[in-house]
Amino acid sequence: MQRQGEFGMKSFKSLALLGLATVSSMGSMTATAAEDLTVYSYRQAFLVEPILEKFTQDTGINVNVVFAKDGIAERIAREGRLSPADVVLTSDFSRLMELVEKDLVVDVNSDTLNNNIPEQYRSPENDWYALTMRVRNVYSSKDRVGKLDLSYEDLASEEYRGKICTRSFKHPYNIALVASMIAHHGEAETKTWLEGVKANLARKPQGNDRAQVKAVKEGLCDIAIGNSYYFGKMMSDPKQKSWAEAVYINFPNQQNRGSHINVSGMALAKFAPNKDNAIKLMEFLSSDVAQKSYAEVNMEYPVKADVKPSEMVASWGDFKADSLPIFKLAENHQAAVKLLDEVKFDL
């Protein structure tokens, strides 16, 4: 029965043995030292890792950082008192607020933090802190549109029919923008605005912020919505430089309330196993060294007053920022999501 080269009993048994060995080694896969810090981060690895390495060098405290694009709040909520998370880093404000709303964070009493981070960029209850700021900019084609002095409201005007590109409006960056519109104009008017913007789209919302600028460069649309730092990041990427060079970066609403600002931030997890070290890390992130790194590596506006933005970011010029308190965005977050479903913005 057994032919040459066929799968024999001997090799079968050795395979089975190998399998057994693999299964029994399962337990050893995930082990970390108890005193190490665990950071759950929505922010990307390339940005956070160099800063955390510096922290480890300075203090000798090891940091395990784990990244996820979605679901960190959900995970911490599920893990409850057993959660290993010490510090949470978010890439936008709504996720910071989600943590607060779900009662997953706890207040920090640190003079260092309160000195480093201006009052409007931290929670009155000390349970969250902003680390960096960015503008939700409007990019316009150099060839076909030129430099614009427009408002977010203008994006719904007929003038731009079929000319706008954006990522999904369900993305936190856009939800925050919608929330700010609700804060300024109320739900009914914002809904009309959303319908107008939707009618102006050149294509169904897709891709990320950079992909929209690329689409402008390719001529698919004339106007793109995107965060400020992406402009700087594209400028320093050999492949994407030509995309950024095809557009102007515009700061909307300079004639009235100012441009919409979003922040990235941090919070201390409610059941953080190593609270003392976690606070040390938070203080470090608000320090000159870390703030400068955020500014240089990710082209964002540091929250610490005496840390200057990078040379390139500074070259985009001064601008007026919307003075709407950040917590107002949180109040309107849920309403924004519902409006987006109602007008089926992404569909």
Place this chain on the structure above:
Amino acid sequence: MILGLTRSWSLAGYAIAVILILPLFALLVQATFPDEAVFSHLIDTVLPTYISNSLLLMLQVCLGSLVIAVPAAWLVARCDFPARRYFQWALLLPLAMPAYIVAYVYTDMLDYAGPVQRMLRQVFGWTSPQDYYFPDIRTLTGAAIMLSLVLFPYIYLLARTAFMEQSSSLLHASRIMGCSPWQSFWRLGLPMARPALAVGMALVAMETAADFATVSYFAVPTLTTAVYDTWLGYGSLSAAAKLSAIMLLVIFAMVGFERFARRKQELFQKQSRLTESDRYHLKGVKAWVSFSYCSLLIVLAFLLPFMVLAGYAIDYFDESWNSRFWQYSFNSLYIAAVVSFICVVLALLMMFIRRVSPRKSDILPSRLSSTGYAIPGTVLAIGVLVPLTYLDFAINDVYDYFDARGPGLLFTGSVFALIFAFCVRFVAISIGSIENSYKRISPSLDMASITMGQKPRQLLWRVHLPLLRKGIFAGALLVFIESMKELPAALLLRPIGFENLATHVFQFVSDEQLEHGALAAIVIVIVGLIPLIYLNRSLEQES
């Protein structure tokens, strides 16, 4: 069938089944919990679109795969033309391609900025999108085409077998009565293959329902992406569970349909099979058309995407070839190895009990456990997390009671959750494979063994195991591949900080820079090719 199996064996079978269907049960329980009006909001707004998108997508993919697969299967099974022998296995190659990778490659090519449209603009002098019409690939139909390209081999494989197994006497009769090859196909071949096609379409529909990455990349919202968004976006597990329940309803209806079709199939498979001389020998134009059709399919669904991927991988090799790549590869292989081992052991136990148990009801454990295959990864993730979280807390509560420091998140915080979910989803594959092997072992061997005083354990170890090893190996291999490819469950259940090849590749796909993850994608595809080599060998033996 044979006496002598104690109750404890049966109980073991039931225990396995209960553990494996626990997620399904947990999901349904979770769906009954209140969800703070999230679900009713979804019903009022976007849910109808999600449902119609899901159904439309399944319909289009089923029809698309059918239209692609049936001619290819007919040609390979019933005709003879140049390179037919190669096509019979090469047409399976697309199975190794994850749909989202094919989707990414084609989007890159067919987008406004891609080479195809750029060339058209140059040739015709167009300057803006308003100057001409070009179909948008990032649509529901675009997703359906992409999925059809990689899923059609399921229908092809089943249809090909069905065509080959159709009785030669019927075919001869049709020829004598003057049927042309076309008439023979429409009147005889196709109608008789209907049950096989139904099974194939049910499989394709299930795979379509489970797809997360392609539709998410194309921004086509379906029930699968809705479950993900509702869970992580709205933060409502219960609303997500309700959506999942709707989805399962649709899927189980399809599974029922498939079972029904398969039962009918048994009626006509016991006749003389076709021989080589029964093939239509195609010549001239017909031969070339057939050859071109099959080649085109393979080029579009496999070769072209593979070449593009290889190109990316070479361009970005220095950047991708690092310790992380090795870590992710190791994670993927490790998880796949563990899962296939566990699946095979569980399947073997259940099938053994079913074979030798005197109780008819002992077929139940393997049947129940097989339902896991129909549960999409996104949905399964919820079903797995709910009971495991509960268990984690229960264990720590016990420690707390004795004032001891608990072990933390033993199950949900480790790869255990991931492995458990994969086992639930893929044990059906190993069950099917071992079931088939068992059919070829004569019951008289069991009787002889019992007569000679062997205990059930010895019967399994010394008689069945050696005879089943091919089926066991095939089952393990298929589970291994599926575990390498499975994305949504891995995405949702991985312990925080854990990446494998699939999650690593998808992260780059969703960031629109697959180039950086191309090397990892190539590994997934190449590992996926291994069972095809194996399958090829058994196809060769067949003919």
